[in-house]
Amino acid sequence: MSEFPKIPDSWDRFGNRFSRWLGRTVLKAWGWKVEGEIPDIPKAMFTVAPHTSNWDFPIGLMVMFAMDFKVYWMGKHTLFSWPFNGIMTKWGGIPVYRHAPKGLAEQIADRFKAHETMLVAIAPEGTRKKVGHLKSGFLRIAKAANVPVFRVTIDYKTKTVRFLDLFYPTDSVEKDAQECYEFFGQYQGKIPSNY
Structure with a gap:
């Protein structure tokens, strides 16, 4: 575990010995490392950027597997179609319907308030395409839930998740x-x- 940042004891765990092995093996094979310090806080809005490729998701998933912590994440609703719906939900997925975004911040904020410990990840651009700015949803959720934004990056230049x-x-x-x-x-x- 020394090659990964230490996670707080209070955080919900995810997976088992096999998923930890899988995550670490895949990250090593792909040449990725993980750095940084993780504060001992029970709730946070993980904000992961830049988000420019479909590859961001499997890298993030492997980090979650390798480090053995549960983080919920928001993804386009099409990711949750059959036959992947069950596994995506088990892995912490929350479907986002882009054509009906009204109330999403309040819905996620309510989830935060209903749990003693909860981590939610979001790509603040809301898309892999160039937008030139970040959407404000992640800030509105964090503010409504009274939780901090934990900034995380998947840096392809150094192949480091920070x-x-x-x-x-x-x-x-x-x-x-x-x-x-x-x-x-x-x-x-x-x-x-x-x-």
Whole structure:
């Protein structure tokens, strides 16, 4: 476990010996490493960026397997179609319907409030395509749930998943989104031009 950051004892565990072995083996085979310090907090909004490729998901999943912690994640609803619905849900997936986003922040905030320990991951761009800014949903969720944003990056330049820092949203959503956009800009997604 020394090659991975230590996770808090209070965090929910995920998987078993096989899934830990699988995650570590795959990450090593792909040449990825994991760095950073993880604060001992019971709830957080994991914000993972830049998100420019479908490869971000399996890398993130392997990190969850390797480190043995449960993180819920939001993904496009089409990921949850048969025959993958059951496994995606078991792995912590929460389907997002892009054509009906109203109330999503409140729904996720309610989930946070109903649990003593909960981690939720989101790609703040909301898409792998170039948008030139971050959507504000992750900030609205964090603010409504009164939880910090835990900034995480999948940096393809160094092949490193980094657990970075905690960001506490202010009352200025636009300013916070721009600050986070600039912060993540120092890291490189798989397709840099899409950030």
